[in-house]
Amino acid sequence: MAYNYPAEKISVYLSDDGGSILTFYALWEASLFAKHWIPFCKRYNIEPRSPAAYFSESDGHQDLCSPKEWSLIREMYEDITQRIDRAVLSGKISEEVKANHKGFHEWDQENTSKNHQPIVQILMEGKDKNANDDEGNVLPTLVYMAREKRPQHHHNFKAGAMNALIRVSSVISNSPIIMNVDCDMYSNNCDTIRDALCFFLDEEMGHKIGFVQFPQNYNNLTKNNIYGNSHQVTNQVLMGGMDSVGGPMYVGTGCFHRREILCGRRFTEDYKEDWNGGIKDKTQESIVEIEEKAKSLAASTYEHDTQWGDEIGIKYGYPAEDIVTGLEIHCRGWKSVHSNPPRPAFLGVAPTTLAQTLLQHKRWSEGSFSIFLSKYCPFMFGHGKIKLRHQMGYSIYGLWAPNSIPTLYYVIIPSLALLKGISLFPEITSPWISPFIYVVCVKNMYSLYEALSCGDTLKGWWNEQRMWMVRRITSYLYGLTDTVRKLLGLSKMTFAVTSKVSEENESKRYEQEIMEFGSSAPEYVIIATVALLNLICLVGGLSQILTGGWNILLNVFSPQLILCGMLVITNIPFYEAMFVRKDKGRMPFSVTLASISFAMLALLVPIV
Numbered sequence: 001m002a003y004n005y006p007a008e009k010i011s012v013y014l015s016d017d018g019g020s021i022l023t024f025y026a027l028w029e030a031s032l033f034a035k036h037w038i039p040f041c042k043r044y045n046i047e048p049r050s051p052a053a054y055f056s057e058s059d060g061h062q063d064l065c066s067p068k069e070w071s072l073i074r075e076m077y078e079d080i081t082q083r084i085d086r087a088v089l090s091g092k093i094s095e096e097v098k099a100n101h102k103g104f105h106e107w108d109q110e111n112t113s114k115n116h117q118p119i120v121q122i123l124m125e126g127k128d129k130n131a132n133d134d135e136g137n138v139l140p141t142l143v144y145m146a147r148e149k150r151p152q153h154h155h156n157f158k159a160g161a162m163n164a165l166i167r168v169s170s171v172i173s174n175s176p177i178i179m180n181v182d183c184d185m186y187s188n189n190c191d192t193i194r195d196a197l198c199f200f201l202d203e204e205m206g207h208k209i210g211f212v213q214f215p216q217n218y219n220n221l222t223k224n225n226i227y228g229n230s231h232q233v234t235n236q237v238l239m240g241g242m243d244s245v246g247g248p249m250y251v252g253t254g255c256f257h258r259r260e261i262l263c264g265r266r267f268t269e270d271y272k273e274d275w276n277g278g279i280k281d282k283t284q285e286s287i288v289e290i291e292e293k294a295k296s297l298a299a300s301t302y303e304h305d306t307q308w309g310d311e312i313g314i315k316y317g318y319p320a321e322d323i324v325t326g327l328e329i330h331c332r333g334w335k336s337v338h339s340n341p342p343r344p345a346f347l348g349v350a351p352t353t354l355a356q357t358l359l360q361h362k363r364w365s366e367g368s369f370s371i372f373l374s375k376y377c378p379f380m381f382g383h384g385k386i387k388l389r390h391q392m393g394y395s396i397y398g399l400w401a402p403n404s405i406p407t408l409y410y411v412i413i414p415s416l417a418l419l420k421g422i423s424l425f426p427e428i429t430s431p432w433i434s435p436f437i438y439v440v441c442v443k444n445m446y447s448l449y450e451a452l453s454c455g456d457t458l459k460g461w462w463n464e465q466r467m468w469m470v471r472r473i474t475s476y477l478y479g480l481t482d483t484v485r486k487l488l489g490l491s492k493m494t495f496a497v498t499s500k501v502s503e504e505n506e507s508k509r510y511e512q513e514i515m516e517f518g519s520s521a522p523e524y525v526i527i528a529t530v531a532l533l534n535l536i537c538l539v540g541g542l543s544q545i546l547t548g549g550w551n552i553l554l555n556v557f558s559p560q561l562i563l564c565g566m567l568v569i570t571n572i573p574f575y576e577a578m579f580v581r582k583d584k585g586r587m588p589f590s591v592t593l594a595s596i597s598f599a600m601l602a603l604l605v606p607i608v
């Protein structure tokens with residue numbers, strides 16, 4: 001709401017898919033605070049304009065304004081956060097507070113997050129004089145919405161929520177540009193709207209641009225990126241590369257779309273945006289009338305027998321609804337723009353535990369693989385519509401899931417073969433080993449160069465390599481099996497939301513870059529089994545080589561020894577988690593036990 005942009009042209013919508021009175025209450029509190037906060041931001045050019053981010057970063061008025069004024073606004077902010085926290089703890093809103101806004105009565109009925117009527121409440125409306133800030137300036141329109149949820153109707157997760165949002169906003173503001181951000185991100189740059197509009201308004205290219213995507217950056221990364229979540233290389237290299245062949249993918253958040261394009265419009269050379277298309281100020285209807293109209297658009301039956309989720313809006317049926325929607329927009333002839341300014345436009349929360357990271361990657365790999373196998377396979381669907389290189393850029397993610405199989409092979413079979421004295425690679429002195437050495441060296445040197453040049457640390461790169469292996473043998477494997485199960489009709493699509501909170505000790509370990517296991521998950525059994533197996537094979541293999549004719553054997557087994565040794569070095573944090581650490585985040589004993597049994601089994605069963 002505090003963007004450096006004419007307030008009467010901005011409308012902010014909060015989609016609460018949980019339909020919670022607490023969220024409504026928090027938004028109502030925020031709308032009151034905005035009347036003081038927004039003029040304060042504009043007066044002193046505050047940055048970032050998320051009060052939570054601003055007050056956590058800055059510890060004084062820094063000669064910005066009088067200390068009194070600064071403390072006053074800070075106290076105000078602390079008061080509202082305390083009131084909201086108290087309400088969340090008690091789980092309900094007092095009658096006194098409820099009397100302040102008609103919206104609270106929406107919860108008079110028996111509402112649950114999965115069963116409730118559509119709720120649309122316009123908390124602030126540009127035309128309304130009460131909605132001005134404490135200096136008398138207009139404030140942006142602010143709307144709370146929770147689309148209708150009924151157990152008998154499928155709600156299509158985030159895509160369903162976004163489509164309801166597109167319709168609801170069409171009767172309230174109908175602005176030609178829609179920006180969307182996830183609930184776990186905030187705006188970090190008050191000029192982003194202007195930056196994005198520059199692309200759409202470009203005289204030569206502007207009419208070709210369907211969306212402007214800002215990268216996902218995080219404010220909670222640790223120095224060495226323990227879970228490989230920095231995505232700097234993806235943001236700078238992959239997205240930057242795609243920008244030059246047609247445009248980056250839509251990644252679900254931090255993106256500006258033209259409304260008409262989300263609604264299915266094809267590109268034509270003579271396309272011209274109607275910048276006066278919005279309906280703000282033009283309508284004579286009262287707020288209540290508009291709300292009623294909007295509610296009917298957020299009904300759970302509204303989309304029955306319509307093209308929504310297919311030809312119109314965000315696509316349904318894919319866990320990565322963003323990628324497939326963006327691909328289809330590109331195939332309708334539009335270009336997109338990757339905008340990565342030095343001061344990040346949006347900051348979000350990266351997962352802070354291994355389990356959350358693996359879950360997120362499972363959804364991404366599964367989502368992209370199911371697109372790859374569907375009618376939206378970039379090579380087939382994009383054929384003749386987008387460049388081959390653009391299709392290839394899209395397919396990188398699509399092939400993550402099947403990549404799990406060769407990786408599993410590489411982390412198990414050569415090590416087992418080493419232990420059993422079977423050689424799998426050419427001898428180290430033979431010329432035939434050169435392709436292997438070439439691939440390993442060049443791949444690693446290049447990825448190290450990319451990581452360092454994108455601002456990652458050396459240790460961060462190393463951690464990332466570990467995470468690549470771990471993700472491939474767990475998340476991607478699960479993504480693969482789940483996609484296959486869905487294809488066979490054995491299971492249905494889900495959207496596992498990544499958790500946004502963690503316990504205090506957990507956060508401490510995250511800051512110290514200690515891997516978090518804690519609870520027993522089947523993924524950990526895979527990780528621990530592979531780690532143990534490699535340790536046993538390395539020790540066993542080495543001792544056989546040392547006791548046998550070692551100079552001949554070393555020549556034959558060096559490649560396997562190096563591979564197995566590298567895996568053992570990569571896995572050091574897992575051995576520590578199993579046998580050394582005493583904290584709560586260590587590998588659960590049950591997982592260690594199960595892994596030992598599986599490793600034994602793998603040694604006994606004649607796999608190689």
Ligand SMILES: O=c1ccn([C@@H]2O[C@H](COP(=O)(O)OP(=O)(O)O[C@H]3O[C@H](CO)[C@@H](O)[C@H](O)[C@H]3O)[C@@H](O)[C@H]2O)c(=O)[nH]1
Pocket residue numbers: 015017156157158159161181182183184251252253319320321322360363364367495496497498499
């Ligand atoms: O039923 C649902 C499920 C999710 N969401 C919203 O979807 C957003 C993304 O969910 P999150 O759990 O934060 O997912 P991430 O793993 O961070 O999601 C990434 O990947 C998704 C596709 O897999 C994209 O849609 C996201 O924008 C992108 O940030 C959040 O704002 C949620 O509130 C809904 O509104 N309704």
Ligand SMILES: [Mn+2]
Pocket residue numbers: 182184348498
């Ligand atoms: Mn998220």
